Amino acid sequence: MYHLVCFDLDDTLFDCKTAKINYCKRLLSDNNIKPDFPIDWDRIAEMERKKICRFLLSEFPFRDFTISSLLRDFESRLHEFINIDPALHHLLAAITRDSHVAITSNGSGAFQRKKLASLKINRWISGVFISGETGCKKPDKAFFETVLNRSDCKPEEAIIIGDDPDTDMAGGINAGLDTCWISRKRCYPRDLPQPDYIVEDIDGLSTVLNLS
Numbered sequence: 001m002y003h004l005v006c007f008d009l010d011d012t013l014f015d016c017k018t019a020k021i022n023y024c025k026r027l028l029s030d031n032n033i034k035p036d037f038p039i040d041w042d043r044i045a046e047m048e049r050k051k052i053c054r055f056l057l058s059e060f061p062f063r064d065f066t067i068s069s070l071l072r073d074f075e076s077r078l079h080e081f082i083n084i085d086p087a088l089h090h091l092l093a094a095i096t097r098d099s100h101v102a103i104t105s106n107g108s109g110a111f112q113r114k115k116l117a118s119l120k121i122n123r124w125i126s127g128v129f130i131s132g133e134t135g136c137k138k139p140d141k142a143f144f145e146t147v148l149n150r151s152d153c154k155p156e157e158a159i160i161i162g163d164d165p166d167t168d169m170a171g172g173i174n175a176g177l178d179t180c181w182i183s184r185k186r187c188y189p190r191d192l193p194q195p196d197y198i199v200e201d202i203d204g205l206s207t208v209l210n211l212s
Contacts, residue, residue: 002099004153008162009105009112012182014082017045022081033060049074079114087203092124094211100126104147108132127151139171169195180208
């Protein structure tokens with residue numbers, strides 16, 4: 001049983017790639033733009049947000065957006081396209097019967113907190129640690145030390161659950177935490193330290209966390 005269960009946010013507690021795709025499709029629809037060529041939305045969703053905005057502006061005839069204004073729109077509206085996994089609230093309720101839960105995410109505070117609010121999970125969260133607010137980021141050991149110190153927890157009493165092999169898994173291992181990778185049907189890189197556990201999505205966490 002862990003004293004502290006740390007969750008990454010994007011593509012861990014929710015499917016961020018699908019949210020990006022749905023935002024882009026709604027943006028095109030709202031601007032009466034119908035693509036006349038095939039779009040590999042899965043590839044586009046792998047991009048960071050500035051590159052997504054550049055792609056949209058380079059390929060489609062938006063009249064009212066610049067890179068900066070489209071980026072602001074993206075950041076202000078992406079949370080509207082988050083779909084909550086029905087299992088998420090049940091999982092967190094079960095975890096918090098015996099453990100504390102912390103959110104550990106890279107990104108700006110305002111952007112990440114909008115997403116977090118959309119998940120409606122505040123009642124189960126003991127701490128929120130976002131790199132834009134803490135002054136350090138994953139995979140830096142200082143980030144994990146901040147989380148542990150503020151949570152009054154030793155490394156061996158905590159686990160980090162996330163989708164990024166580098167920032168979440170390698171960072172967590174270096175800081176002495178147990179680690180669980182959310183694979184989403186991907187293969188884990190062989191050249192990185194291997195996590196303690198691998199599950200496809202949050203449905204697999206009940207076994208990892210010994211939840212009844």
